[in-house]
Amino acid sequence: MTAIEATLHAVKAIRRFTVRTVLPEQLQPLHELALNLRWSWHPETRDLFRSVDPEVWAATGEDPVRLLGEVPATRLAALAADRRFLRRLGDLADDLREYLAGPRWYQSQETGGAPLPAAIAYFSPEYGIAAALPQYSGGLGILAGDHLKAASDLGVPVIGVGLFYRHGYFRQSLDRDGWQQERYPLLDPDELAVSLLRESDGTPCRVDLALPGGRTLAAHIWKAQVGRVPLLLLDSDTEANSPAERDVTDRLYGGGSEHRLLQEMLLGIGGVRAVRAYCRLTGHPAPEVFHTNEGHAGFLGVERIRELVAAGPADTDTAGLDFAAALESVRAGTLFTTHTPVPAGIDRFDRELVARHFGGDAALPGVPVEPVLALGAETWRGGDPKLFNMAAMGLRLAQRANGVSTLHGEVSRAMFNGLWSGFDPSEVPITSVTNGVHAATWIDPAVVRLGAAEIGVDRAEDAMTTGDAKRWTGLERIANTDIWELRRSLRAQLVDEARRRLRDSWRQRGAGEAELGWVASVLDPDVLTIGFARRVPSYKRLTLMLRDPARLRALLLHPTRPVQIVVAGKAHPADDGGKRLIQQMVAFADDPAVRHRIVFLPDYDMAMARHLYPGCDVWLNNPLRPLEACGTSGMKAALNGCLNLSVLDGWWDEWYDGQNGWAIPTADESSGVLDPESREAERRDDIEAAALYDLIEEQVAARFYDRGADGLPHRWIAMVRHTLVTLGPKVLAGRMVREYVERLYAPAALAQRELAAGRNTGARELAVWKAKVREAWPAVRVEHVEADCPDEAQELGSSLALRVQVALGALEPGDVEVQVVSGRVDESDGISDACLLALKPVGGPDLDGRTRYEGSLELCRTGPFGYTVRVQPAHPRLASPAELGLVALPAESAGMDAGLLR
Numbered sequence: 001m002t003a004i005e006a007t008l009h010a011v012k013a014i015r016r017f018t019v020r021t022v023l024p025e026q027l028q029p030l031h032e033l034a035l036n037l038r039w040s041w042h043p044e045t046r047d048l049f050r051s052v053d054p055e056v057w058a059a060t061g062e063d064p065v066r067l068l069g070e071v072p073a074t075r076l077a078a079l080a081a082d083r084r085f086l087r088r089l090g091d092l093a094d095d096l097r098e099y100l101a102g103p104r105w106y107q108s109q110e111t112g113g114a115p116l117p118a119a120i121a122y123f124s125p126e127y128g129i130a131a132a133l134p135q136y137s138g139g140l141g142i143l144a145g146d147h148l149k150a151a152s153d154l155g156v157p158v159i160g161v162g163l164f165y166r167h168g169y170f171r172q173s174l175d176r177d178g179w180q181q182e183r184y185p186l187l188d189p190d191e192l193a194v195s196l197l198r199e200s201d202g203t204p205c206r207v208d209l210a211l212p213g214g215r216t217l218a219a220h221i222w223k224a225q226v227g228r229v230p231l232l233l234l235d236s237d238t239e240a241n242s243p244a245e246r247d248v249t250d251r252l253y254g255g256g257s258e259h260r261l262l263q264e265m266l267l268g269i270g271g272v273r274a275v276r277a278y279c280r281l282t283g284h285p286a287p288e289v290f291h292t293n294e295g296h297a298g299f300l301g302v303e304r305i306r307e308l309v310a311a312g313p314a315d316t317d318t319a320g321l322d323f324a325a326a327l328e329s330v331r332a333g334t335l336f337t338t339h340t341p342v343p344a345g346i347d348r349f350d351r352e353l354v355a356r357h358f359g360g361d362a363a364l365p366g367v368p369v370e371p372v373l374a375l376g377a378e379t380w381r382g383g384d385p386k387l388f389n390m391a392a393m394g395l396r397l398a399q400r401a402n403g404v405s406t407l408h409g410e411v412s413r414a415m416f417n418g419l420w421s422g423f424d425p426s427e428v429p430i431t432s433v434t435n436g437v438h439a440a441t442w443i444d445p446a447v448v449r450l451g452a453a454e455i456g457v458d459r460a461e462d463a464m465t466t467g468d469a470k471r472w473t474g475l476e477r478i479a480n481t482d483i484w485e486l487r488r489s490l491r492a493q494l495v496d497e498a499r500r501r502l503r504d505s506w507r508q509r510g511a512g513e514a515e516l517g518w519v520a521s522v523l524d525p526d527v528l529t530i531g532f533a534r535r536v537p538s539y540k541r542l543t544l545m546l547r548d549p550a551r552l553r554a555l556l557l558h559p560t561r562p563v564q565i566v567v568a569g570k571a572h573p574a575d576d577g578g579k580r581l582i583q584q585m586v587a588f589a590d591d592p593a594v595r596h597r598i599v600f601l602p603d604y605d606m607a608m609a610r611h612l613y614p615g616c617d618v619w620l621n622n623p624l625r626p627l628e629a630c631g632t633s634g635m636k637a638a639l640n641g642c643l644n645l646s647v648l649d650g651w652w653d654e655w656y657d658g659q660n661g662w663a664i665p666t667a668d669e670s671s672g673v674l675d676p677e678s679r680e681a682e683r684r685d686d687i688e689a690a691a692l693y694d695l696i697e698e699q700v701a702a703r704f705y706d707r708g709a710d711g712l713p714h715r716w717i718a719m720v721r722h723t724l725v726t727l728g729p730k731v732l733a734g735r736m737v738r739e740y741v742e743r744l745y746a747p748a749a750l751a752q753r754e755l756a757a758g759r760n761t762g763a764r765e766l767a768v769w770k771a772k773v774r775e776a777w778p779a780v781r782v783e784h785v786e787a788d789c790p791d792e793a794q795e796l797g798s799s800l801a802l803r804v805q806v807a808l809g810a811l812e813p814g815d816v817e818v819q820v821v822s823g824r825v826d827e828s829d830g831i832s833d834a835c836l837l838a839l840k841p842v843g844g845p846d847l848d849g850r851t852r853y854e855g856s857l858e859l860c861r862t863g864p865f866g867y868t869v870r871v872q873p874a875h876p877r878l879a880s881p882a883e884l885g886l887v888a889l890p891a892e893s894a895g896m897d898a899g900l901l902r
Helices: 003-009 029-034 039-041 045-051 054-059 064-070 071-079 085-099 106-109 139-154 243-249 259-281 302-311 322-330 349-356 370-377 391-396 408-413 445-455 457-466 479-510 517-521 549-556 576-589 607-613 633-637 650-655 681-705 714-727 732-778
Strands: 120-122 158-164 171-174 178-182 206-210 214-224 229-235 291-295 334-337 347-349 388-390 400-403 526-534 562-569 600-601 618-620 645-646 661-664 781-787 799-808 816-825 831-838 840-842 852-857 866-871
Touching: 003 661, 029 045, 029 064, 029 085, 039 045, 039 085, 039 214, 045 054, 045 064, 045 085, 054 064, 071 085, 106 291, 106 645, 106 732, 120 526, 120 852, 139 158, 139 291, 139 457, 139 732, 158 259, 158 334, 158 852, 171 479, 178 831, 206 259, 214 243, 214 259, 229 259, 243 259, 259 302, 259 347, 259 349, 291 302, 291 732, 302 370, 322 334, 322 408, 334 408, 334 732, 347 349, 349 370, 349 388, 370 391, 400 408, 400 732, 408 650, 445 457, 445 479, 457 732, 479 517, 479 600, 479 607, 479 650, 517 645, 526 607, 549 681, 562 607, 562 866, 576 600, 607 633, 618 633, 633 645, 633 866, 645 650, 645 714, 650 866, 661 681, 681 816, 714 799, 781 852, 799 866, 831 852, 831 866
Parallel strands: 120 158, 120 291, 158 229, 291 334, 334 400, 526 562, 526 618, 562 600, 618 645, 645 661
Antiparallel strands: 171 178, 206 214, 214 229, 347 388, 781 799, 799 852, 816 831, 816 866, 840 852
8 A cells, every 4th residue: 555545544524435246237127126115124125136236235234225336347247148038037026016006905905984094104213124224213103114114015105204324323342341332324315225216307305394483394214115115214414504513313312302303393394294205206195194103293283284274375274274163174184103102202302492492483383383383292190380291292182193012001190190180091082002013024034934834925915915804814733743843943053153243353352263153052952042132221121130140150151951041132322221231241251261151242223133033932021010011022032932920011911821932920019100210119129030930930930851762742842833823813913903903094184084084174164163061161160960769779680760961051052961870889988990871961051051961870789889970071073982081970979080182
């Protein structure tokens, strides 16, 4: 190297770009296949790219776009003359086109009843599509990616919306002391499966947001094609922005409060504008439903209100609405999914910061700042009036909301009860759709081949797509020998991958090659293998297994029933507590006495997960119950025949049946969630860790090593088979997306159409009605209740004739429903297992303006029994009787107060 070359080599480039190989004409379909991320879950396409150049394929991290940029021209020329390769290429290109254009499940559902939504816009701050597009940090992003893939497979017309982070999340390594190190490689869009959305004249499409002080936040739009689903990613790193604005999308979950607020404004407001631009440029149908995946994208509702307020002059078909009517129209077509089970997981901003960005010269035209601030106000008891709550805004802007497991739905109803404070948590209008995972992404191809050999290729593909239990029948016939050989093969695959990654990690930590001979004997393909991999917040308890190090060592080194554990996980860069947990785990795993039985693998991502889930025999999950909203990693493991060993939290609380794994007992505290630093929490962790050790030693390992005369663990294999047959269809993202379509998307689209009909007549009328009800509600009272009750003790099957006098003030009987709430009562007269009975108005108002309601209450249960009466607003366009948060109760029902959802 010359002196000049050495000097130039030390200078940093001011701009970088990728110089791609020019493909011969015969190979042009490779570009088409590479730019559609379906390759990430389509094994045949991945095999084709691998055959282009196996060494370059491995060196580029199995990324087709980078592969085509680095494969030698001589190799391409040879492939262009290879008839067999060209036939495969042509067949796969035709297969992709058929996949993109042909009818699928969704299209077959549109034949009867109201049409399904023409399109659904799905907003998320992160997406885990493939390791080659690192725009995710953990479970929220992986779930969003699986949602898009399943929607594509089912033909659901979803448009994904997110942000393009130039540095992604972060890459993780360890220093010599086991402390997490972060690095943020710059992502070059030219090396990714994305393309810039352009106007018809070829210029980049751009969205602009007004900022305080006359500044503007501009963003370009990158499009990633996820099968049939376009994913729009907004990128603020454009020359139109100042340096500060260019950095808004620099990295996922980075920066301070204002930086985060700008990200969420760009995602919500800019995201809606990006969707409008995409539909304008491509002719894609406009979304009828907007789905916000967590509160980060909540401002999308404010932007849609702006669209309706500024829609046009009053004498046109696009006549603008006032804020209240626009809010009703937006709510009808919006779904909010919450993923957090604790208030600390919700984004909250200083109210004045939000006011500055939605007021003055930064205000959205026609949208006053005060109603915007009211959307995020913490108006409930104990709320902070100085903060703006993104989840509260999400719930107020969405007529439909859900948690992500049955248990999480219950937790969410209790957590957000303050928005509907006059109602019991069970009546809070938040339902649940349990998460699922995209089978084709997470099932190892060897598992698919084994199932297909029994039930057929087409049926196996259909079973993985739709989540229909009937399609999974037949897998119970797979022979024990075949299952056990598969499990050992997958375990050996993981052992090889773990050794490679462990060696690389130690080299990064400063070890020389001569020090690493021991790595070749790390793990054993014939030893019971437990996996634990996830983000590392304190509630997931990475180090619970270390509570009694001596007990853990005994399990790892057991002479006849040894256990080996593979651990992975990232702590947030600002979470030193999480980093200390990783350091503790690494210190234990570095011990020469046990390092062949337990390993920590840094840089957990989708590429590692593809080996980890299939290769483990048991998937360990020990969060603090009920802080795991769903927890989908165990689902991915189950699809590969891995058994779960978990606290009954999230999805496991719902689908554990005693034969598909084990439940770790929990030391539940009546006082609720404990402070992790408290003595009570320490005691609880000791109890649960002891239970975990006992389970592993006495049940898990005992069953794994319990071999028959043929050397097979028959009872273990029976559990694997049962897991595949029974859990397989339940844990699928296809089942999840079908539930969203049938239970939430379709009703939301219908509600939105009804309100928008006749120049938004329905929205205007509903807004006026709600305003009337809110104003009149203080005068609504249950004034008198009487029942024909001759004896204190009543017989089962008898009835009570009820007469109720209700003051309605300015309201009409049609504006309300008067209900009897009856059920079992406790010592404090609280009603449980409640039944509802609507009473009927009898005649008009009396001289005092009271309306009489009557009905017959059947006594259908024995034991302590009680009832009360309440009044709720009633309107055919309410999605839930509790929607307004208004209820009137008899004055003597002390302790129950009316709540108002403003």
